[in-house]
Amino acid sequence: MVESRILNRVGMLKAFKVNWDLQGIIGKASDKRYARPDYVPLDEAEMRVIEATIGKHRKGGDSYQAVIDKCMGEWEATLKAEREAMPAPDKSLLAELVGQLYGRIFERQPTEEEVRKNTAVLLTFMEKLERQAAIAKLIETLILSTEFVYRDEFGHGEADELGRRMMLPRDASYALAYALTDSSPDAELAMAAAEGRLNCRADYEREVRRMLARRDVWTIIDESVQAANLNASVTNQPIRKVRFFREFFGYPKAMEVFKDDVRFGAGTHEAAVSRLVDEADLLVEHILERDRNVFEALLTTEEFYVYHNGDNAAMEAAAANYRENFEYFSKFEWRAFKPGDLAPRVSFMLSRGLKELREYQPGNEKKTLDILVRFMKTAEHQFGAGQKNPVPFMFVGYGYWAGGPVLGRTGQQMRGEAVTSYWNIDWRTWDYPTHQPARIPNRKGLLTHPAWLIAHAQNLETDPIHRGKWIREKLLAGTIPDVPITVDAVIPPDHGRTMRQRMEERTGAESCWRCHQKMDPLGFPFEGYDDFGRYRIEESLEHPDNLIRKAPAPYGPISELTFGAMLPVYKTLPVDPRGVLDSSGDARLDGEVRDSFDLIERLARSEKARQSIIRHAFRFFMGRNEGFSDSKPLMDADRAYVGSQGSFDEVIVSLLTSDAFIYRKSNRRE
Amino acid sequence: MKFNRREFLRTTALGTAGLALSPSFSHLLAAPAGAAGTSGAGGFPHRFIFIRKSNGNLSEQFGLPSFSSEERKKHVEKQAFDVDLEKHELPEWLSCLERHKERMTILHGISMCVSGGGHYSYSGCLGAYKAGRDILSNIKWATVDFELAKLFPSPFGHVEMSLAVPHGREFRSGIVSGYSAPGAQQRNYCYADPMTAYNELFKSVTDQNAVETDNSLLDYLRDEESARLKQLDGDERLKIDNQVRGLEAIRERNGKVAALGDTIKRHLPRLAPIHENGGVDATLLEKQEAFTDVIVAALASGLTNVVKYTIDDLGTDIATLPENEAKTSIHAIGHAADDGALAMRAAMQAHHMRQIETMVTRLEAIREGDGTMFDNTTIIYLPETGAGHHSPDTEAPMVVMSGRNSRVDLAGRYIRLPFHGTEGHKTLSNWYTTLLNAYGNPMKHYGDLDLTMQRNRFEQTGAIRRFMV
Structure with a gap:
């Protein structure tokens, strides 16, 4: 590897420590702060050793x-x-x-005993192996x-008057840290x-509230979402809050449902669905940040x-820039432009022009x-x-390093406009x-979010049974018992x-x-969406015999597309x-419901649905199922939610300061 | 700096320690009911070597120069047909396997759309699912090599070697993450250079001190954890108990390996000093030859019956290949369509075939029952990503070398199966189901379903019946 490459890489690494934006880094390449390091020789004695050794070994x-x-x-x-x-180390x-x-x-x-044992075993190793x-x-x-x-979460020490023991403070710090984050206790908690x-x-409550309030730590939500299409998939909320709802609603599974790009019709489904999941996470994060009537908002938001x-x-700013460029060049006969016609427009292009x-x-x-011509035709x-x-998407395809x-x-390029x-x-x-979350027609809450709908669909069709099963079990x-082994659970084509x-x-x-009455009537309202989560009032009978138009x-003309997709008509x-x-x-x-919106509104008002979510939250943050003795913590958590106008943070505080936690x-076998 | 435990577990630390002490997945290697176990032909296990390579396999390069005009037309138009290799010439790059034609299959028509992948398919091409990016959560189930390893248990269970160099790096050595998977969301670890493989696999005869310290470590841990067990009840006891059993299983495995000492010594390869310390100065051909030596020795010693070998990926440095005067890369070759690129593809494939020829010849030289070890071996040379650099995945030409006792009937032929999306077409999932059914795993269908076949309403589950003996 040549020296200049080494030095360039050192410079890049220094820049990356400060700035994640690759485009920004490229722009700073000549900045002195990231320039190649200055060479500083070692002291004279060291230099003599180095020079002598080089002289000894160097050959033409x-x-x-x-x-x-x-x-x-x-x-x-x-x-x-x-x-x-x-000699042997002392x-x-x-x-x-x-x-x-x-x-x-x-x-x-380590304890003294641990020092003694590990020292002994190390000496055993040293008898056979070189020291390192x-x-x-x-x-x-x-x-x-x-x-x-494994982490230790046993009760220690003397029992209280009711025979209960608390965790050791160190163990408790880990339990709290991993209840809310993916990391060991932060410095304050450890201290x-x-x-x-x-x-x-009171100590637990103080620390939990402090950690819930932190916004200075960014955590990756989902590597598979990030890797699929340069999606950000990061949050500065305590990550386990977001993870709970991801797990509860199950919408990340949309990435695992194998879909046919031809039936998607708008390019690669895998790339687009990853953005869908990323934006579902963004919505959850937004609602958690507001922390008001969280469950109702997740179920009924229209934004x-x-x-x-x-x-x-x-x-x-990006949309405005597009508009400004469109309005500017619309004043000219851009369709008839020759390359030389750009020179008079240089001033605008260099100051207000699109990135390209x-x-x-x-x-x-x-x-x-x-x-320019491609942009104008798009615009x-x-x-x-x-x-x-306009949607400020890349109208020209660029490599990931080129920004957008x-x-x-x-700081990564945004993709997946489809x-x-x-x-x-x-x-x-x-x-x-440009300001979002924004109202989208024919949608109400996460159960009408395409990510959830796809996650609970089959490869080629919807899945009212599993959508209904989700509602029955989660809300x-x-x-629902398992499918009897004598049943061939297939809907005939x-x-x-x-x-x-x-x-x-x-x-x-x-x-x-007997079993399906618990699922199907809850899943049918979502037939208002197809297996890609697209709203519909008519169901396409997808079969070659029913094809009306390829x-x-x-x-081709945009007018022939369906929501931007090249779809056949059946x-x-x-x-x-x-x-x-x-x-x-x-x-x-x-009672009977008209459609999915009617169903969702009722569920959002249901006390049972609220308490079901809290039960799942208990399981998630405690790491175990509830038992009869957990009824008070569950009721307290419910009261905390209701009494705080629907704050999920209050639910978490309640759970992590409950007797159950x-x-x-x-540890002792008694 | 504090180490976060979850990060440690995600890195190679536990995996490498586990691999070095392997098998860390011994509980997964229990053979399912109906497994052939060692009751292959004559009571010998069947061995498998999966050799995966990158950049796809171009269909035109896997045709035969001696096709008649009608056969050529069918080959180009991808119509189903087969011919007897005995009556045909092999392409130049396959010529070193001429004398083994009777055991060779050039297999066309298997599609890889179920694994797809673009530049890479990661665990997908051996798992028959889309692995997306190299993310743990994308691993759907055990790859086929691990499933086969369960059918033919061995002390090491499954061994993976790799000359892959992931994007962004320049060199790999030691024990690193691999592309096979012992189970859903579990990544395998592999040997990234021949000397590491040699040191780890043959440690029992080459480095007694290392073996004794490994055993001391296991004994110490077992005693410590067993003491901990005494204080526990219920689920907690079960968790620690599993750990103790795992340590005991590795200890027991080490005992079995020690018992193979004489056999290992008999087959012990010699690796040149250039492979020490990761072999940073070794040429690609030197590494390929050394890995071949290690693979054959590991199989011959009975240490494993299944080897997965990534012979290259897009990042593997080919600058040292004698044909590579332009010092191009595998990735650049993939994007180019000119004669130079085709010639380099053929040259790389020819080198791969030389390694396969060496494996076949050496295995044939080892007596086994009333035949040879190669009689009970199958070598599958397959592309990671179908028939080209990014695509198409609609076909994935392969070369298969199968011994006389193979339970899959396809030796000695060029076979082209019906094309993707047509009646009778067979996917990667069908191919792997065939292997599994043939060797004792009766599962109805392995791998994902193909969407085009599903959309066209064609039957696509199960084994390829015409290949079943």
Whole structure:
């Protein structure tokens, strides 16, 4: 590797420590702060040793690397020989080593007994292995121990008057840290434990509230969402809050449902669905940040994020820039432009132009003109119907390093504009709301979010059974037995009928209806959305026999597209979205429902649904199922939610300061 | 700096320690009911070597130069047909396997749309699912090599070697993350250089001190954790008990390996000193040869019956290949379509075939029952991503070398199955189901379903019946 590459990489790493934005880093390449480090020679004695060793080993034709390798080889061999010539290390040195390793691996100091045992085992290793290898073996031993794998959450010490024991402060600090985050206790929590300030309920509450209020730590939500299409998928909320709702609603599973790009019709589904999940996370984060009537908001909000990075000002600026460029060039006969016609517009292009136009310079006129024409043709659709703002998507494909009109939270390029198609919107023509979350028609809450709908659908069809099962189990606290082994759980195909009609004939049979009555009437209202989460009032009977018109060809007129997608047209039958709600716990809510919106409104008002969510929250934050003795913590958590106008933070405080969390069974076999 | 436990577990630390002490997944290697176990032909296990390579396999390069005009037309138009290799010439890059034609299959028509992938398919091409990016949560189930390893248990269970160099790096050595998977959301670990593989696999005869310290470590841990068990009840006791059993299983495995000492010594390869310390100065061909030596020795010693070998990926440095005068990269070759790129593809494949020829020849030289070890071996050379650099995934030409006792009937032929999306087409899932059914796992269907086949309403589950013996 040549020296200049090494120095460039060092400079890049220094820049990355400060700024995640690759485009920003490229811009700073010449900034002195990130310039190659200044060479500072070592002291004279060290330089003499180095020069002598180089002189000894360097041969004509050697690369720098070969010379370095030879010098390093000699020094390593010398050091090794010196180490091995030394007498056996004394026990205090070994004890110190054990202490250091415990500090790093277990984040605590060893007991005397542990020092004695580990020193003995290290000496055993040293009899057979070279010292560094022996130390590595000791590290292996510590990492393979169950203390490294499992955390201790037993009650310790003297029992109180009711026979209960609390965790040790150190164990409690880990329990609290991992209840809310993915990390070991932060410095303040660790200090509180060490200084005896984590011994009572008030102490727990103080620390939980402090951690809930932190917004200075960013955590990756989902690596698979990030990796799929440069999505940000980060949050500065305590990550377990977001994770609870991800797990509860199950919408991340949308990424795992195998879908046909041809049926999506708007490009690659895998890329777009990852943005869908990312934006569902953004919505959850937004609602948690407001922390008011959280459950109701998640179930009934009509405002969503659709192709947005969470920064209203940035999205507004990007859309405004598009508009400004469109309005400027619309004044000219841009269709007839030749490359030379760009020169008179240089001033605008370099100061107010699109990112691509700002790269104009003599010599790249033709390329710039091509880009301008592409932009204007795209923009004609974006503004052609009087739209105020366009979706600021990349109209030219760029490599991930090249940035874009607007960047995501982590400074990465924003992609996946076809995500709008799931929402029945064509990104090419949408009058884009730059401030989000924004109202999207025909949607109400996460149960009508395409991510949830896809997660609870089949590969090629909807899945009313599983959508209904989800509602029964998660919101109505019900149980559904497993499919009997004698049953072939398949809905027979029939390309002349809707899914509901096919299902009613099959699951409507008496032997099936006993269980399916608990699911199907709750799932049918969501037939108002297809298996991509697109709203519909007519169901396409997808079969070659029912084809009316093939999917339009690529690059054809936009007017032939369906929400921006190239979809064929099939015969249809009307959707029947009626359903039935029962067992909500409130006779005023039970009964027939008109459609999914009606069902969702009732569920959001149901006390049972609220308490079911809290029960799931108990399981998530406690890490176990509830038992009869947990009824008080559950009721307290419910009261905390209701009494705080629906604050989820108050639910968490209630749970993590409850007896169920603070007191633990003893380690002793009694 | 404090180490976060979850990060440690996610990194190679536990995995590498586990691999070094392996098998860390021994509980997963219990053979399912109906497993062949060692009751392959003559009581010998069947061995599998999966060799995966990158950049796809171009269909035109896997045709035969001696096709008649009608056969060529069918080959180009991807119509189903097969011919006897005995009556045909092999392409130049396959010519080193000429004398083994009787045991060779050039298999066309298997689609890889179920695994897809673009530049990489990660665990997908051996799991018959889309692994997306190299993310843990995308691993759907055990890859087929691990499933086969369960059918033929061995002390090491399953071994993975790799010359892959992931994007952004320049060199890999030691024990690193691999592309096979022992179970859902579990990543396997592999040997990234021949000397590490040698040191770990043959430790029992080459480094007694290392073995004794490993055993001391296991004994110490077992005693410590057993003492901890005495204070526990219920679920907690079960967790620690599992740990203790795991340590005992590894200890027992070490005993079995020690018992193979004489056999291991008999087959112990010699690796040149250039492979020490990761072999940073070794050429690609030297590494390939050394890995071949290690693979054959590991199989011959009975340490494992299944090897997964990533012979290259897009990041593997090919600068040292003698044909690579332009010092191009595998990725660049993938994007180019000119004669130079085709020639380099053929050259790389020829080197791969030389390694396969060495494996076949050496395994044939080892007597086993009334035949040879190769009689009970199958080598599958497959592309990671179908028939090209990014695509198409609609076909994935493969070379299969199968021994006389193979339970899959396809040796000695060029076979082209019906094309993707047509009646009778067979996917990667069908191919792997065939292997599993043939060798004792009766599962109805392995791997994901293909959407095009589903959309076209064609039957697509189960084994390829015509290949079943």
